[in-house]
Amino acid sequence: MNRAWLGWIVLAVGMTGACSRRATGPAEAQPKAFGAALVLVSGDKQAAGVGSLLDQPVVVQANDEKGTAVAGALVKFAGAGGVTFDPDHGLTGSDGQFSTNVSLGGVHGRYQIVATTRDSAGRKAEIRVDEIALGYQETLGKQVSDIHCVRCHDSESTPERVSNHDNLSAQAHAFTDGATPNAMSDADLAAIISHGGAALGKSAEMPPYGNTLTKPEIDALIGLLRALADPPYRPQGIFYAGK
Amino acid sequence: MSLPQRVRSAWRYLFGDAASAFGTLSAVLLIVLAIVPAKDYFREWLGYQKQYLRLIRGRGDATSLSRRFQGGLQQIWMPDLGVVDRCTTCHTALKEASLVDIKTEPFRPHPAIPHRLTEFGCVICHRGQGAATTVEEAHSSTKSWEEPILPARYLEASCGQCHLDRPMGTPRLNQGRDALAQYGCVRCHTIKSPDGVIMTGSDAPPPLLHIAEKTTREWIAAWLKNPQSYAGSATMPNFQLADDETRDISAFLIAQSTSYPSHQGPEPAPAASQDAAALQAGTSLYGESFCSSCHAMQNAAGMLVGGNLGPELTRAGSKVKTGWLAEWLRDPKTYDPDTRMPRYRLDARQVGLLIGFLSSKSDSDFLGTTQLAAATAAQIEHGKTLVIERGCANCHAINGVKKPENFAPELTLVGSRPLEKILFAPGVPHTLADYIGAKIRQPRSFGNALKMPQYTLAPQQIGALETALLAQTQLAQTLPVSLRIPGRASSNYRPAGKAGQLIDDMRCFSCHKINGYGGGMAPELTWEGSSVQRAWLVSFLKNPNTLRPALIRRMPKFDVTDAEANILTDYIMTVYQTPAFDQETTDASRFTAADAEHGKELFYGKYACQSCHIIDPKKDRGYIGPTLTQVGARLTASWISHWLKNAQSLRPGTSEPVWNMSDEDARAVTAFLVAQKNAPRKEVAQR
Numbered sequence: 001m002n003r004a005w006l007g008w009i010v011l012a013v014g015m016t017g018a019c020s021r022r023a024t025g026p027a028e029a030q031p032k033a034f035g036a037a038l039v040l041v042s043g044d045k046q047a048a049g050v051g052s053l054l055d056q057p058v059v060v061q062a063n064d065e066k067g068t069a070v071a072g073a074l075v076k077f078a079g080a081g082g083v084t085f086d087p088d089h090g091l092t093g094s095d096g097q098f099s100t101n102v103s104l105g106g107v108h109g110r111y112q113i114v115a116t117t118r119d120s121a122g123r124k125a126e127i128r129v130d131e132i133a134l135g136y137q138e139t140l141g142k143q144v145s146d147i148h149c150v151r152c153h154d155s156e157s158t159p160e161r162v163s164n165h166d167n168l169s170a171q172a173h174a175f176t177d178g179a180t181p182n183a184m185s186d187a188d189l190a191a192i193i194s195h196g197g198a199a200l201g202k203s204a205e206m207p208p209y210g211n212t213l214t215k216p217e218i219d220a221l222i223g224l225l226r227a228l229a230d231p232p233y234r235p236q237g238i239f240y241a242g243k
Numbered sequence: 244m245s246l247p248q249r250v251r252s253a254w255r256y257l258f259g260d261a262a263s264a265f266g267t268l269s270a271v272l273l274i275v276l277a278i279v280p281a282k283d284y285f286r287e288w289l290g291y292q293k294q295y296l297r298l299i300r301g302r303g304d305a306t307s308l309s310r311r312f313q314g315g316l317q318q319i320w321m322p323d324l325g326v327v328d329r330c331t332t333c334h335t336a337l338k339e340a341s342l343v344d345i346k347t348e349p350f351r352p353h354p355a356i357p358h359r360l361t362e363f364g365c366v367i368c369h370r371g372q373g374a375a376t377t378v379e380e381a382h383s384s385t386k387s388w389e390e391p392i393l394p395a396r397y398l399e400a401s402c403g404q405c406h407l408d409r410p411m412g413t414p415r416l417n418q419g420r421d422a423l424a425q426y427g428c429v430r431c432h433t434i435k436s437p438d439g440v441i442m443t444g445s446d447a448p449p450p451l452l453h454i455a456e457k458t459t460r461e462w463i464a465a466w467l468k469n470p471q472s473y474a475g476s477a478t479m480p481n482f483q484l485a486d487d488e489t490r491d492i493s494a495f496l497i498a499q500s501t502s503y504p505s506h507q508g509p510e511p512a513p514a515a516s517q518d519a520a521a522l523q524a525g526t527s528l529y530g531e532s533f534c535s536s537c538h539a540m541q542n543a544a545g546m547l548v549g550g551n552l553g554p555e556l557t558r559a560g561s562k563v564k565t566g567w568l569a570e571w572l573r574d575p576k577t578y579d580p581d582t583r584m585p586r587y588r589l590d591a592r593q594v595g596l597l598i599g600f601l602s603s604k605s606d607s608d609f610l611g612t613t614q615l616a617a618a619t620a621a622q623i624e625h626g627k628t629l630v631i632e633r634g635c636a637n638c639h640a641i642n643g644v645k646k647p648e649n650f651a652p653e654l655t656l657v658g659s660r661p662l663e664k665i666l667f668a669p670g671v672p673h674t675l676a677d678y679i680g681a682k683i684r685q686p687r688s689f690g691n692a693l694k695m696p697q698y699t700l701a702p703q704q705i706g707a708l709e710t711a712l713l714a715q716t717q718l719a720q721t722l723p724v725s726l727r728i729p730g731r732a733s734s735n736y737r738p739a740g741k742a743g744q745l746i747d748d749m750r751c752f753s754c755h756k757i758n759g760y761g762g763g764m765a766p767e768l769t770w771e772g773s774s775v776q777r778a779w780l781v782s783f784l785k786n787p788n789t790l791r792p793a794l795i796r797r798m799p800k801f802d803v804t805d806a807e808a809n810i811l812t813d814y815i816m817t818v819y820q821t822p823a824f825d826q827e828t829t830d831a832s833r834f835t836a837a838d839a840e841h842g843k844e845l846f847y848g849k850y851a852c853q854s855c856h857i858i859d860p861k862k863d864r865g866y867i868g869p870t871l872t873q874v875g876a877r878l879t880a881s882w883i884s885h886w887l888k889n890a891q892s893l894r895p896g897t898s899e900p901v902w903n904m905s906d907e908d909a910r911a912v913t914a915f916l917v918a919q920k921n922a923p924r925k926e927v928a929q930r
Contacts, residue, residue, distance in 0.1 A: 049415060051396030053702050081346075101702075106395030107346065108354055135354040136398075140412035148898065151867050152854070159548065159795060167864035168854055204851040211901035212891060216357060220412070223355065235343060 029091050032072030034120040035062030038127040041097055045176065047132040047228060049139055051082075051106045058129055059099040060115045062092045069096025079113035081105035083131075108135030110232060132227055141224030144217050145175065148209060170203030178229030189222045287377050288316070291333040295350055304341050311339070316376065319364040323723055326364040328373035330381065334365075357412070367718065368401040369393055384674070389662050393713070396706060397676055400658065403714025405722060407436050407730035419711025421445070422704055426478050430637045431651040437719040438729060446478055450579055450640035455500035457567045457578070460615055463493040466562075471699050473562070473609055474555035476539060476547060480696035483687065488629055494618030495626025499642040503578055505570045525600030528593055536764070536796040537583070537753075540604070550796060552583055552753060552764070560605030565598050572597055576748075583762075585750040588802035633694060651695070659717035679709050734759030742814030749801050757819070764796055767894055772819035774882045774893075777812055784808040790869040821893070824881045831880035834914035842915025845908055852912075855898075858919060867898060875920040884913045 043058035062073035075098040076089040082105030092098045104111050111133060116126040134142060145153075152172045155165035165172055173180050181189060188200065194210030197203045209218070226233040258264035283289075292314055299308040317331040336342045337353040337360060345351055353360065358368075366373040371392040375381040384391040393401065399416040409417045423429050424445040434442045454463070465472075467489040470479040484492070529535070534556075539549030541557040549555075563571075570577065572594045575584040589597070618626075627644070630636065634651070636644040660675060667673055668688045671681045681688065683705050686695035700708070736758040738746050746752070752761035755768045775783075785808050787798040803811070846852045855867035874883070882893070887909045890899035904912070 049396065050398070051394055052415075052706060055703070103396075107351065109346070136357075136412055137355040139414065143411045143414055147896075148900070151898075162866070164855065164865060164867050167866065198849070204849060205854040207851070207854070207900045207902075209900050211889075211903045217411075219355065 029074060029089070031074035031118075032091060033070050034064075035070040035073040035092070035096075035117045035125065036065045036119045037063045037067075037125050038075070038115055038117055039063060040127055040129060043099075043102075044129045045132065045230060047134050047138075047142070048104060050108050050133045050135055051104060053101060053103045054131060057099040057101050058113070058115075058131075059097050060127060060129075061095075061097045062117050063096065071096055073117050075115055075117050077102075077113060077115050079105075079111055081107060081111055083111050083113055085113075102131060104131060104133040108133050108138060108227070130232075134224070134227060137220045137223040138227045140217065141220035141222070141227075144213060144221055145224060148212070149175070149221070152205075168203075168205050170197070170205050172206070175225055176228050176230050178231050178233055181225050182229055182231065182233050186222055189225065190218055193218050193221060288332045291349055292335060295335045298345070298350060299342075302341075308336075308339060308341070319361065319373075321364060324363070324367065325718070325721065326367060326373060328364040328366055329376055330365040330371075330373060331360075332376065333378075367404070367722075368398065370401070384662065391674060394676060397710050397713050400710045400713035403711065404437065404716055404719035405726045406728045407438060407440075408728050409730075410728075415707050415710045416714060418704070419707035419709070422700075422708050423711055426480075426698060426700075427638050428654075428708075431634055433649065433653040433655065434715065435653075435655040436730065437722075438727060440730070444638075446638075447581070447583060448479075448638035450581075451496055451500070451635075452640055452642055453500055453503040453578060455497045456503065456505075456564070457571075458562050458564060460493045460497045460618075461610055462562050463496055464489040464615060465610055467492055473558055475541075475557075475699075476551065476555045480698045482633055482696040484629075490615060491618075491622045491626035492629050492635075493615065493626070494622045495624075495630060496641070498618065498623045498626075499644075501642060505577060521596060521599050522603055525596035525598075525603075528596050529600050531800070532587060532597075533797040533799040536799065550764070552762070556601065556604060558604060558606040558609055560602040561607075561609050563601070565602060568598050568601065569594050583750055583753040585753065585799070585801065586748050587799065633696075654712060655715055656717055656720075658713040658715040658719075676709055676713060679712050680705060683708055731759070736760040738814070738818070740814070741810050745803075745807055745811050749803075754798075765798065768815070768819060770819055770821040770893060772816045773821045773824055774879065775877055776879060777816055779877045780812045780815060781805075781808045784811055792866045792870060823892070824885065829880040829884040829910070829913060831913075831917045834880075834910075834917060838911050838914035839918045840915075842911035842913065845912050846915055849908075850902065850904075850912070871916060871919055873920060875917045878916075880913055880917050883916050884909050887912055 038060050041059035041061050043054065043056050046054045046056060048054045058077075060075060062070045062075060064070050069092075071092055071094045073092045073096075074089065075092060077085040077100050078088070079085070079102075084103045086101045086103075088100065090098055090100075098115075102113065109132075111131045113129050113131065114126050115129065116124055118124055151161065151164045152168060153165070153175055155163050155174065157163040184192075192200050192202065192206065193213070194208060196208035197206030199208070213221070226235075254264075258267055292312075296309065296312065299305050299312075302308065312335060315332075316329060319326060319328040319331065331337060333349040336345065336350045339352050342350065342352045364373065365371075369392055370390050372381050372388045372390060375388065379385065380388055382392045396415075399413040402410060402413045403416045403420070406413065406416075409420075420442075423434065424442060427444050427446050427448065428434070429442040430444050430448075436442065466479075467482065467484055468486070469481055470477040471481065535549035537550040537552035539547045539551060539555045539557075541555075542548050547555070547557075567578070571584075572587065572589055574586045575582045576586065630641060630644055631647075634647055635641060636646045637650050657679065658675070662673060662675065665675070665678050666689070667678060668681060671677050682695070683698065683700065686693055686697060737743060737760070738757070751757075751768075754762045754765035756763060757768050771780075784801075784803055785805070787800055789797060846858070852858075853863040853865055855865040857863040857865060857870045858872060860870075860872060878886075886893055886899065887902055887904045889901050889903065890897050891901050
């Protein structure tokens with residue numbers, strides 16, 4: 001009788017073991033060193049289409065209390081809204097840096113990703129990095145901007161596209177500079193794009209594009225400006241009389 | 244106890260006497276009856292609708308939101324599109340722009356798109372099962388319904404079902420379609436657009452008919468082993484061949500090669516000049532000839548600099564034979580009649596300098612010390628078998644090997660391939676997009692016997708290719724033809740006569756587009772005759788000078804003769820005229836000094852043209868548009884005037900905005916620009 005029970009128990013345990021699917025993910029790396037703070041090296045405020053991979057990796061660096069880079073510290077990345085990381089955790093390299101490729105979620109707008117590390121006492125140090133996912137409208141705006149706007153509004157030159165920014169007497173605002181456009185309404189922005197700078201008492205060096213661009217294209221440009229703005233643009237929304 | 248007795252006692256044991264049995268049964272019946280309304284009450288979508296009503300209750304515009312809310316199952320039905328969408332049952336707020344702060348599904352308002360929900364529904368773009376009424380069935384693939392939602396990063400694929408043009412808002416789709424043509428995917432796989440047009444390659448794989456004249460067997464073998472180790476930008480994929488395979492294929496390619504009717508000019512092929520001064524001169528000539536407009540080279544920092552119309556030349560010295568290079572530089576067409584490379588009219592000294600420069604661009608590491616023993620007949624035969632097996636003739640012309648037909652699976656409907664018919668490699672998630680991505684990323688992971696070669700692509704390029712392939716759906720074929728936005732029809736325009744021969748000889752179409760035919764690197768010339776003045780054009784053809792200082796791609800100098808320049812100019816001035824100026828021509832002789840003065844004010848003031856153009860090199864700094872210091876000697880008054888009013892109508896896609904200038908303003912600015920003729924050109928055309 002006892003032996004029979006033992007047999008059943010062995011069988012049950014064996015079945016459970018065989019049927020349960022163990023998570024066979026890579027074992028989490030053990031930190032070899034500990035950092036007290038994380039700093040961003042590069043890769044913040046990138047803009048890419050919804051759901052897609054950012055052009056540049058996000059690179060963070062782990063530092064100790066004195067601010068020197070720590071190699072072998074464990075860094076973990078996390079983000080809400082469907083952000084994925086490749087890889088999402090790992091040890092910092094000999095330069096104290098850890099780099100990950102980030103794909104954004106399927107909804108357009110801003111994404112905040114968080115990189116964390118723990119010091120030897122287990123205290124958490126983290127850094128937050130903003131990235132921007134462009135929806136259809138903003139993507140269209142980016143295409144329009146690449147043709148008509150960036151040569152003056154972006155002061156960076158590339159071999160393929162030399163910037164005209166410094167040749168102007170008025171300094172064209174970078175599209176990432178939110179301070180000025182955030183204070184302007186959509187209607188004002190549409191007016192300055194359509195009728196040129198002179199129409200709003202600004203420099204005539206900004207030409208009117210009202211006969212060149214269609215209304216959806218102008219709306220798309222405004223959408224792009226709103227998406228890229230830093231500090232972020234907060235729409236005023238609709239106000240109704242309260243009860 | 245007999246059986247009936249047992250049943251009876253069991254009955255009594257369970258239900259007691261008849262009265263209580265009746266009561267129990269009634270209760271059971273009541274419960275059973277309650278299940279149906281309860282199931283109805285707890286339906287998933289009803290929960291979402293209640294959640295939505297709770298969500299809007301506290302908002303300022305709750306009244307209007309709730310007025311627009313429609314409860315119950317919602318459905319968009321469009322029989323001609325095959326759309327039955329019930330998505331709006333849960334996605335209640337798609338049209339509510341005021342809910343812009345709501346970021347959680349299913350209540351997020353739909354972001355701005357150029358189409359209306361009521362015209363197309365949801366699944367045409369997002370896929371998934373529109374008729375389903377549970378979250379899982381609508382979005383995931385289940386046993387009976389296997390079309391899942393299309394992940395957001397591939398959404399542009401759905402635009403491609405109707406849009407065969409290049410919509411500006413779908414850069415990823417456009418990039419993917421370009422890549423299908425550029426990387427030669429379409430040379431093995433047949434891909435038909437929904438309008439039935441078969442996609443064609445835009446790459447220019449060289450013919451291998453006379454390959455032995457051009458390069459060595461050792462180079463061919465090393466290239467076949469890994470094309471990217473010779474040139475990082477090479478579009479030829481890696482066929483992952485074994486050493487004996489590259490040995491035999493190179494043996495066959497050399498064996499099949501024939502000689503070609505080379506130019507054999509009066510002078511013998513110049514020897515490469517290798518001394519330092521000659522190398523310096525060769526480097527300068529390479530630069531002055533604007534070879535880098537089409538060919539790239541790695542600079543000292545390892546950055547690739549130059550165009551991609553021709554092959555990368557970083558290690559050209561390790562590849563080509565100098566005798567062949569001399570012939571090629573004299574007239575590329577004798578070796579490859581379809582080449583995009585123009586015939587430069589280089590003299591023997593110049594050819595020698597360029598050969599010296601290009602020979603110095605060698606890399607001893609690439610070939611190493613490989614020495615191939617003389618090929619045996621069996622190796623050559625094996626090489627031919629391999630060439631046929633691997634489908635080399637899909638891209639390259641090879642003597643004795645015909646271009647195979649239907650070499651690889653047709654991909655016209657790959658975006659609708661049923662999952663049940665797909666064999667997934669281990670570790671690949673079971674979705675169509677993942678399958679396509681895995682196939683492009685690592686074709687051989689699906690089996691070593693597969694023929695598809697390994698490409699070297701960036702993740703962005705793979706994403707673009709996936710998007711373009713996911714656009715190849717069954718739906719695209721069945722949607723009403725009226726919805727289709729056709730792509731630009733390919734043009735077979737070729738100019739005739741002596742001018743046509745010259746245009747062909749200089750391969751103008753490699754860079755310029757005329758009447759819908761040609762490349763996009765340089766300005767379109769369809770109406771060039773209306774645009775420029777005769778004397779300027781003659782001198783420009785003889786010595787093209789820089790019009791746009793900020794451009795790095797420049798027109799090379801072809802050393803055309805006076806007679807050739809005149810033939811071309813006459814043709815362009817006569818044929819490439821726009822009909823738009825017939826009604827309204829501008830006569831420059833009637834401008835007054837006051838007109839020009841007023842024009843100057845407008846130029847610098849109202850229109851601020853100096854932002855992009857330079858009239859006075861001391862003062863003006865804008866360099867987006869062409870320099871206008873001599874525009875009065877270059878352009879016609881009619882062209883300037885029309886350009887100022889609507890440049891996009893003359894040259895669609897130009898950076899010049901449409902100014903829509905009034906007649907008076909256009910007249911004044913034209914008068915000012917026509918007067919800009921300073922520094923008269925030295926080489927005035929002689930007829």
